[in-house]
Structure formats: structure tokens, C-alpha cells
Amino acid sequence: MKRAWSRFIGVLQRMEGLYLSRMGISLPLAVIGLVVLSDLLAGRDHYLTPGIVVAPSLAAITVKWRGTLLVCLLGAGVQGALAPYDGAVDIPDHDVIFGQLFAYGIVSVFSVYISWRRETGARAFTAITSVAEAAQQALMQTPAPRVGSVRLAVRYVSAADAAQIGGDLYSVLETPHGVRALIGDVRGKGLAAVQTSAVVLGAFREAAYDEGGLDCVAERIDLSVRRHVTTGDFITALFAQFDRPDSVELLHYGHVAPLRVSPDGSVETLDPADPWVPLGLADMVAGGPTSWRAPLLPGDVLVLCTDGVIEARSPVDHSFYPLAERVGPLVAGSAPELDAAVERVYADLLRHAGGSLSDDVVLLLLAPVPHRLVGAA
Template identity: 60%
Template sequence: MRSSRRVPPHSGAPALRSFDAVVPVGSGILLPLVLIVGISLTDWLSGPQTYLAPLMIMAPALAGVSTTWRRTLGIGVAGLVAQLALLPYDEVRLPDSGTLLWSQLIAYAVGSLFAAYMAWHYEQSRRVFAAVHSVAEAAQRALLLPPGPEVGDLRLAVRYVSAADTAKIGGDLYTVVETPHGVRALIGDVRGKGLDAVQTASVTLGSFREAAYDEEALTRVAQRVDASVARHMAPGEFTTALFLQFNDPGQVGLLHYGHVPPLRVATDGTVTSLDPPDPWVPLGLSQFATGAPPRPWQETLGADDVLVLCTDGVIEARSAVDGSFYPLAERAGVLAAASADNLEAAVERLYADLLRHTGGSLSDDALLMLVARS
């Protein structure tokens, strides 16, 4: 007999709001200009016996890492003008301090030119990175073929974040397709990260999309995907997966291959973990398992219920404070209850809460998908 773990709803829990990630704005030319003005005023207020102009070199150095190379040159010129303007006030005379003064001005000019060169080099690097990022994101979109907000009689909302955040690609996978046998879905997690994981995800998704249309039984769909993954994966690698089928009103069929059990969130906030009665090994490892392959099992999914699917990057995300795992089963009742009509807001709340738990960053690929009946 299967036992579904029920998590009581949180009564009296404070309402949680989603938050917008605050991205630090580049200092640009503002801070270098403030620095020039500050040094000039400090020099002037300190009296003619204090000569602080050499500190101006900090302005182009700061501009070199915060703005374009042209603006960096402009900051360098502004700093040079400020230094020359301070010479009469600071009683710096060429006959007395000519060698030292010229040495200081030449060093300032060389430093400004070097800062401009570094700014130019950084601009070129950003252009290359932007091109690579664009190609990688396009490849990820082509691979996943993200479904729309509605597929058949289902509504969807997804948040996917790759640990390889510089390329936005990873090994988590999902798809939802409408077939002659009903709406079918797959969510999975490839062991590993990077391009190897993407290749395995491509094989998994491609074989599922083909089999989902061809095979009437969900068991046969999973077996074909399992065989394809086993042929293409390196020894010892695997992919956890959960197959779903929505063809009966108020019901959902599930087939487990080592993946995180889904959660059903009722309108009153009660969360039920839909544990498999017949757990099975991940895709690619069936040849090492004994016994008959797993069979699908049925669960109820009411019109106002929300099905929460995720990968282990969500439930294994650690707190920045005490290192504890993210308690999805506890948080889902607060953040996703009675949200069948607005799944996008619910998944945003869950994702924001996940980031708050981890301190703003994730160390593994993470995928959240919410599903409800139209």
C-alpha cells in the first residue's frame, strides 16, 4: 500500500511576499567624478602646504572598471585639469619642484591610459561573453522547447535556473506535450552539469517526445526513454525522471524513476507528498535492477489543487544561515495554496522564497514547475 505523507497547513503563518532581485548598478562616471571633486576640496581646505593632487590617479583607475574606455579617458582628462588648477594654490612652482611635478604628471597620464586600455579590454570581453551567452540560451531553448502557459486542459508555470549560470544551461529537463493519449509530462534531472548533462537531457527529451505520441501505455513510453538513455549515457551515469499522464478528469497517472516525489497542494494549504508505491531506479540503471519494471499509479488532482514538481536542486538547496535543506513541503502550503488561477505568481513566490533561504544563489540546477487543471 502506498502511503502519502500529509503536511499540515500552516495556520497563522505570516504572508510572504515575492521580492525583486536588486542588481548593483555600475558606478559609471559618477563615483570617479565625486572622487576628483572630493580630492580637490580636501586639498583646498587643507591649505597651500598640502598637495593631494597625486591621489587623482584613483579616479581613472575606478572608471576603468566601471565604465567605457572613452569615459575613462574623459575622467583622466578631468583629473589632469583639476591637478593643474591646484598648482597655483598649492604653491607648487616648476623651478623648485619641476622634476617631481613632471614625473607625477607623466605617471598620472600613463596610469590613465592603462585604465582606458583595461576598460576597452573589458568591453571586448563582455561582447564575447554576450555572444556566447546568447548562443547557449538559444541552444537551451531549442532543447527544452518550453511549453506555453496552457497545454491541453492544463495550466503551467515554470522557473528554471542552471548552476552553470554564465551559460544558462544545465541538466534539469522538463516537457509537457498533448498527445492522442492525453497530456503527458516529463520532469527529470541528469546527473552532472555542463555540456555532457545537456547532451543527455537532449536524448531523454527527444526519445520522450517521440514515444509519448506513439505509445498508448505510459509504461511503454518510460521503457523506450530508459532504453535510449542507457544507450547514450556513459557507464555509471543516470537520469532521475517522473512521468505524468493527464487523461482522466480529476486524476493524474504517475510513473517513478528515482525522481523527487511531487507535492499536491489543496486550497486549504494541506500538502500531500505523492510517494510512489513502486519506487524504481533512475533512467539508465534498469539493467542493474531486479524485479518487474514499475507500474503507473493514480492520484486525484482536483480542479483547485496545485501539483508542485521540482528537481533535487530545490529540496537540497542549503540555507545560508544554518545549512539546512529547503523545506519545500512546508513552504508550498503557504505559498501555493489556492493559486490554481494564478500559477505564475505562485511559482514566483516559491522561487523568491528559495533564494531567500539560500541567501540569493543556488549551487545546483533547480527546476520548479506548478501544474493545475484549466
């Protein structure tokens, strides 16, 4: 029930951001004016003022409760003023006019209540969103546009209702071992997925500084997941380490393969040499994954994402978003301006998906700073 009410409030908020909210109180007032004009033009033989009952209903979804109450009182006053003109008070049997007033009163009471409930719900929705934003900042710790020797840009979107955090995660840190990045996707939903994300990110932020190799970083995170995550969730993940100016070290745990976009727009999928199971499942197989190196030339951009990107479906033909086919011209030559590039990719993704996404999304673009600029401010 709470989830349904949250969705209802979200729909109303989106409506308020469109036509109805822009009309505001003018829409119900226009209805009152239209009914009054129609009644006067129709003459005394036609009793059209009961149509004013539409005005409170419209006010309930376009203005706050005080405005709705004002519309209700104004509508009642107009009906009372027109009653002598229409001859309603001259009818010997007053059941008609009493019935009209009773119906109008009931509609008015419910309209004011709906408007009040919508207003308080919207405030609660806004408060939840604000808390979610603060939680996202605390959990994700959005990095600066440049971390050490790497420029970056990120777009994080949660598909959860009334929230801005979910099961997708990322982190980019400057460590004694170079700039280390993590992107992951929790195979779970709701609060449990957020808690699992917190475990993974907390373990990464500690291990990234302490451990000498990416494999050791991943082992510590996997141990933390098995120790602290009791829901059975597992996490696909991809680790990256920028410790050389001409290459990046990658370590794969069942995640979407990264893409390398050259300045000329050509795209290469960096498939892992040794694909591995997700974090949290490593105890089910023997051994461990092997990292591999991929060259990075000046101007190259490394594109990391979660499966919410490549699994976004078109409402027209239900096809998946072809990231590898479309990211080239959107990112090519953008190494100095990654923020604009990530917004172009996200906008293209939304267009493909028909304007809305059904899963969490992380788009992370990384580009090493040219060696001569590493020490520059």
C-alpha cells in the same frame, strides 16, 4: 582560466547593476572635484593634487573605456593647471613632478585597458547569455500556460556560469494518450549534462506520441540513454499522464516525489508504490517500475521539482528547504493562477537560500482544467 574570467565578468556585471553603475562617471569626477577643492583650501604649502590618481581607477569600474580616457585626460589637465599654484614647477629638481606624471600615466593606461577589457568582456557575456537563452528555448520548448486539459506554470533556473541551461529538464506535451509530462535531473555537469538532457527530451517527444503506456515511453527513453550517452550519466525522472479528469498516472525513476496541494492548503507527498532506479541504470536490475494513480480533485495542484529545490540550504542554519511544509499556503487555491503561485514558491526558495542557488532548479506546477472547461478556448 576562462571559467575564472567568466565569473569575474559576471561579478562586474552585478556590480554595474548596483551602486557603481548608477553613479557612472559622476563618481570619478566627484573625486577630482574633491581633490581640487582640498588642494585650494589647504593653500600653496600643501601639494594634494597627486590624489587625483584615484579617479582613473574608479572610472575603470564605473564607465566605458572612452569615459575612462576622458577622466584620465581631465585629471592630467587639472594637475597641470594646479602645478603653478602649488609651486610644483618652481622646484629646482623636477624629479618629483616627473615621477608623479609617470605614475599617473601608468595608472591611466592600465585603467583604460581594464575598462576596455571589462566592456568587451561584458559584451561577450551578454552574447553568451543570448545564445544560452535561444538554446534553452530550442531545448526546453517552454510550453503554453495551458496544454490540452492541464494548466501549468514553470520556473527553470540554471546555476551554471554564463548560461541558462543545465542538467535539469522538463517537458509537457498533449498527445493522443492524454497530456504527458516529464521532469528529470541529469547526474552530471557541464556540456555533457546538457547533451544528455537533449537525448532525453528528444526521445520523450517522440515516444510520448507513439507509445501507449508510460512504462513503454520510459523504456524507449532508457534505451536512447544507454545508446547515446557515453559519459556514464544517469537521469532521475518522473513521468505524469493526465488521461482522466479525476486522477493522474505517475511513474517513478528515482526522482523527487511529487506533492499534491489541495485548495485548503493541505499537502500530501505522493510517494511511489514501486520506487525505481534512474534512467540509464535500468539494465542493472531485473524487471521494471510500476506506475500508480493518484486522485486529483477540482482545485488540486500537482507540484513537481528537481532536487535543486529541496536541497537548497539556508546560509544561517544550513537546513534544506522544507518544500512540503511551506508550499501549501503558497499554492493553495491557485489552480487558475499558477504563474503567480510558482513565483511565490521560487521567491520563498530564494529567501531560504540567502538569495542564490548552487544547483539547477525546476519548479513545475500542474492543475487539470475542470471537465466542463476542457473544450473552452
